[in-house]
Amino acid sequence: MALPGQPAVSPCQSCGACCVSFRVDFHPAELAGGAFAWGPGVLPAMTVPVTANIVRMAGTDASPPRCVALAGEIGSAVKCTIYDGRPSPCREFDTEHAACNRARQRCGLPPL
Ligand code: SF4
Numbered sequence: 001m002a003l004p005g006q007p008a009v010s011p012c013q014s015c016g017a018c019c020v021s022f023r024v025d026f027h028p029a030e031l032a033g034g035a036f037a038w039g040p041g042v043l044p045a046m047t048v049p050v051t052a053n054i055v056r057m058a059g060t061d062a063s064p065p066r067c068v069a070l071a072g073e074i075g076s077a078v079k080c081t082i083y084d085g086r087p088s089p090c091r092e093f094d095t096e097h098a099a100c101n102r103a104r105q106r107c108g109l110p111p112l
């Protein structure tokens, strides 16, 4: 999900579908204080361990999934509460990604 860096009219600010649709896995080096942390990095308490080399945003493998870092209401107004330190899968995912409309459809939102 891309938010503050996007134009004010970004559909992401009233969507959030990808944050309630996919597992978000990344290397522990992106955790806060890690060698590859973006900005403040991700607080370990917001993640669950998967393997020695993978951690997962908590909630993204729940049923139904919802990332613990997401605030707001899907399809209305949402915000990533760790935007500056969000992990690489979230930085690489935006409205150009093929799975964007898949996530939106899953949440009952129209394609972009
Ligand atoms: S599903 Fe697409 S439009 Fe919705 S928040 Fe994610 S990237 Fe933005």
Ligand code: SF4
Pocket (backbone or CB within 6 Å): 001, 002, 018, 019, 024, 057, 067, 068, 069, 070, 071, 079, 080, 081, 082, 083, 086, 087, 090
């Ligand atoms: S870290 Fe932020 S952008 Fe990534 S899935 Fe969670 S709420 Fe969405």
